[in-house]
Amino acid sequence: MSAPAVVIAAPASGSGKTTLATGLIGALRRAGHQVAPFKVGPDYIDPGYHGLAAGRPGRNLDPVLVREERVVPLYRHGAQGCDIAVVEGVMGLFDGRIDENRTEAVAEGSTAQVASLLGAPVVLVVDARGHSQSLAALLHGFATFDSSVRLGGVILNRVGSERHEQVLRAACDRVGIPVLGALPRMAELEVPSRHLGLIPAVEHGTAATVAVDAMTELVAAHVDLRAIVALAGGSVHGPAWDPVTELAAAAEHASRIAPMSRAAGIAEDFVAPGEEPSDADAMTELSAELTPSGPGSYQQLTRTPADGRDEGAARRLRSGAHTPLGVVADAAGDPDDRSSSRPVPLIAMAGGPAFTFGYAEHRELLIAAGAQVAVFDPLYDELPSGTTGLVLPGGFPEEHAGQLSANERLRTAIADGAARGLPIHAECAGLLYLTRTLDGHPMAGVLDADAEFGPRLTLGYRDAVALHDSALWRAGARVRGHEFHRTRLVRTGVESAAWGWRATGSVAEGAVVRQVHASYLHTHPAGNPDAIARFVAAAQRFGQ
Numbered sequence: 220m221s222a223p224a225v226v227i228a229a230p231a232s233g234s235g236k237t238t239l240a241t242g243l244i245g246a247l248r249r250a251g252h253q254v255a256p257f258k259v260g261p262d263y264i265d266p267g268y269h270g271l272a273a274g275r276p277g278r279n280l281d282p283v284l285v286r287e288e289r290v291v292p293l294y295r296h297g298a299q300g301c302d303i304a305v306v307e308g309v310m311g312l313f314d315g316r317i318d319e320n321r322t323e324a325v326a327e328g329s330t331a332q333v334a335s336l337l338g339a340p341v342v343l344v345v346d347a348r349g350h351s352q353s354l355a356a357l358l359h360g361f362a363t364f365d366s367s368v369r370l371g372g373v374i375l376n377r378v379g380s381e382r383h384e385q386v387l388r389a390a391c392d393r394v395g396i397p398v399l400g401a402l403p404r405m406a407e408l409e410v411p412s413r414h415l416g417l418i419p420a421v422e423h424g425t426a427a428t429v430a431v432d433a434m435t436e437l438v439a440a441h442v443d444l445r446a447i448v449a450l451a452g453g454s455v456h457g458p459a460w461d462p463v464t465e466l467a468a469a470a471e472h473a474s475r476i477a478p479m480s481r482a483a484g485i486a487e488d489f490v491a492p493g494e495e496p497s498d499a500d501a502m503t504e505l506s507a508e509l510t511p512s513g514p515g516s517y518q519q520l521t522r523t524p525a526d527g528r529d530e531g532a533a534r535r536l537r538s539g540a541h542t543p544l545g546v547v548a549d550a551a552g553d554p555d556d557r558s559s560s561r562p563v564p565l566i567a568m569a570g571g572p573a574f575t576f577g578y579a580e581h582r583e584l585l586i587a588a589g590a591q592v593a594v595f596d597p598l599y600d601e602l603p604s605g606t607t608g609l610v611l612p613g614g615f616p617e618e619h620a621g622q623l624s625a626n627e628r629l630r631t632a633i634a635d636g637a638a639r640g641l642p643i644h645a646e647c648a649g650l651l652y653l654t655r656t657l658d659g660h661p662m663a664g665v666l667d668a669d670a671e672f673g674p675r676l677t678l679g680y681r682d683a684v685a686l687h688d689s690a691l692w693r694a695g696a697r698v699r700g701h702e703f704h705r706t707r708l709v710r711t712g713v714e715s716a717a718w719g720w721r722a723t724g725s726v727a728e729g730a731v732v733r734q735v736h737a738s739y740l741h742t743h744p745a746g747n748p749d750a751i752a753r754f755v756a757a758a759q760r761f762g763q
Contacts (some may be wrong), residue, residue, distance in 0.1 A: 221295045221459075222255055223451035224304035224339040225371070228312040228330045230357060234346040235376040237265050239402075240432050245272035245435030245443065247303060253303035257294065258307035259333045261741060262462060262702040263576035263613065269307070271431045278578040281307065282336070283316055283328040283680050284699055284743035288334045293580070295459035303451050306333065312341065312361060312368070316680050317535050328680070331368045338454030340371030342399060342447070347375045347387055352429055355390040361395060371450045372399040374442060379404065399450070400442030405433075460745065462580065462587035469749040541728035564590045564758035567606040571596030573623060574648055576613030581744040581751075585610075588755040597652070598622045602632040608642045608690075608758030609633065611649025613741055617658060617672055617706055624660035637665040639737050642690040642757040645737040649705055650729065653737050654708065666730050666737060668711035675706045682738060684719040687729065689736040690757040691750040698747060700740035734761070 227240040240256075247254045256277045260283060266277025276296040280290050300305045308330030309315075315326025322603035325331045334341050343361060345354065362370040373396050384401045391398050458464075485739045521739040566585050568577075574597065582592050593603040597620060602609075616623055624630070634651075637643055642663075644652070651657050653665040658672055681700050692698065698718070717729030718739045729738030734757060744751050 221453065221455050222298040222304045223308055224255075224257075224294075224298075224299045225447055225451045226259075226306045226308060226330060226334040226337070226339050227344060228308035228334070228341050229230060229344045229346075231311045231346075234344050235402075236344050237268065238263075238305055238307055239344045239374055239376065239438065239442075241268045241272050241431055241436030241446065242434030242436075243444075244269055244305050244307065245431055245440040246442070247305070247448070248273060249435060249439065250333040252303050252448075253301040255298040255304040257297060257306040257353065259330050260328060261703070261743070262309065265307060265575060267575065268427065268431055269305075271428060272435065278579055279743070280333050284331055284701065285746040287327075287332075287336065289460065289745060291455045291457060292460035294337060295455060295457075296461070297455065297579075299459060303448060304339075306339065308333075309365065312343065312601050313364065325367065334365040334369075335365075338612050339564045340369050340450050342371060342450070342451055343373045343396075344376050345373055347378045350390075350405075351386055352390050354387055355393045355667065358391060358396045359394045360534055362394065369394060372397045372446070374399050377404045377467045378402065378719075388457060396591055397446070399446050400438070402437060402441045405437060407439045426614070426642045432559040434539065454652060459620060460580075461687070462584045462748070465745070465748040466584065466587055466752050468657070469752060473749060497611075498629055513515050514542040542571075561759060562607075562762045564755055564762050565603065565605045566590045566592050566606040566610060566611040566755070566758060567650070568592055569612060569652075570594040572614075573619040574612050574614040576646075576648065576741070578743055578745065581610070581612075584744050584748055584751040585755060588752050590755045590758065597626060597629055599626065601628055603685040605762075606636070606641070606753060609644070609763035611645040611652055613647035613649070613703075616648045616651045620657045620660040620662075623652065624662065626706060630661070633663045634665055637663075637733060638735045640761060641734070642754055642761055644691055644754055646741050647734065647739050650708075650739055651706060652736065657706075665735060666711075666750075667713055668708045668730075670706050670708055673705050673707040677702050677707075677739070679722045681718075681722075683720045683728075683740060686717065687715045687731040688717050689717065689731045690734045690748075691736050691754050696738075696750075698742055700738075700742045702739050703741065706722050717757060 227236050228241065229236050252600050254273045256266065256273040256275070258265045258269065258277060258279050261279065266279060269277035278293070280294060282290050285293065294304070295333045309328075313326060313329055315329030318327060321327060325335065330341075345357070358370070358373060366597060373391055375384065375387050376389065378401050386400050387401070436691050477534050536627070551723070568582065586594050590608070593606070595603055625740060645653050650666075651662070651670045653663050653668045654668045655664045655666070656662055657670045679702055681702060683692055683694040683698050683700055685698065688694050700718075713730040713732070715731045716727035717731050717736055719739055720726050720728075729736070729740065742750070
């Protein structure tokens with residue numbers, strides 16, 4: 220059985236979900252529970268605070284990035300060993316991806332969709348400022364809007380006085396919604412924020428721990444924890460997500476699709492598992508719009524057979540070998556096994572204050588694919604010795620540009636590695652780090668572009684198509700990703716874009732240079748296990 224869950228939602232953003240969810244996680248943990256923390260959507264920041272409160276990694280549940288069918292398995296994976304789960308929602312309860320063609324009442328990627336998939340009750344956090352008797356009408360609407368979502372209770376946040384609380388409780392009683400807590404206004408609990416939201420817990424340091432402790436105390440004092448535990452529930456079935464199984468399924472799918480896709484003249488990864496091969500019209504049209512004919516254009520690419528697959532690795536994946544995650548995490552299997560002629564690839568993964576965006580499943584998949592993972596801090600560290608692949612995730616490099624630039628030995632090592640064909644997977648912050656300069660500070664200089672802080676926020680999901688072969692994707696691969704940045708590239712001479720998609724017009728984004736794949740687009744590795752296997756295979760070839 221999986222742990223029962225409560226979903227913390229709100230009528231709108233800014234209602235106090237993160238404070239309530241983080242404090243609830245901490246308070247339940249102090250009460251002796253093993254709490255599994257989750258966040259709906261692609262948010263990287265809130266899970267950092269959840270992790271501090273829970274003492275275990277915060278994880279994301281995003282039906283858009285991983286597909287609906289993976290939400291329950293990922294939940295079961297993340298909740299293993301726990302007796303209760305707290306799922307913090309995103310935006311308002313019914314807010315999600317805006318899709319005019321979607322016929323379902325509940326938006327894709329919404330908190331309501333995830334609550335429905337889990338069969339878990341929703342606790343609505345209401346910012347009580349400005350509310351009185353009309354709160355009853357608001358609660359009635361949220362409780363009856365969609366029958367697949369069960370509103371189990373409400374927590375009143377930022378209550379002004381005892382009299383205010385009495386009026387609000389009476390309004391809740393009128394529509395039969397139990398009040399599970401009432402929190403007074405506490406301005407000192409506000410966590411500092413910047414242009415992309417809260418400052419990540421890793422950057423906030425000791426202050427983040429102090430803030431989490433204060434949230435925990437507040438919730439413990441003003442929320443009925445016993446009622447929350449009694450309310451928690453769910454109806455999830457089937458196996459938990461497993462990185463070894465996912466990689467084996469991806470390998471089997473690739474081997475099944477390869478002959479058909481080569482015969483049709485399309486890339487293997489263009490077809491998602493469970494779909495039949497397409498005629499690749501979308502990719503061809505995008506490529507024609509985005510890339511001029513000539514050397515290096517998509518039309519000039521020569522298709523080659525799939526890279527030789529390591530059948531031994533596939534057998535190891537199917538055998539179920541698995542190794543726990545650590546700062547330096549060992550690959551599945553024995554690296555000292557003399558019967559294997561293939562070295563174990565070492566994937567260096569950037570961490571620290573400048574590179575805080577990432578998913579726990581990323582390292583788990585890398586390990587399951589046969590790699591070791593070494594986490595390092597680009598502010599201070601050198602590139603780990605023996606690195607055969609490099610992951611530069613998202614974060615806030617613009618806040619640490621001076622320190623990143625000062626680590627010249629690392630910048631030089633990465634530039635030299637890229638020139639020699641080192642596989643590099645760079646997303647958002649990683650993209651910025653690989654440019655010539657970031658806000659005037661010298662960076663690694665791998666990409667022919669400069670980066671600077673921009674005038675507006677770029678935010679949203681993208682349905683993208685890979686325009687060129689890379690260390691992660693074959694040309695034609697379809698990917699769902701998410702953009703979340705307020706920087707931009709300028710004075711760019713990049714010729715081979717990583718992705719293409721349609722927005723108001725056709726967009727070409729990112730760069731593929733040798734074995735470097737760099738982009739603003741954030742992807743979820745659990746939704747793209749084939750890309751992880753391909754990247755580890757490229758790292759293994761580089762090591763040889």
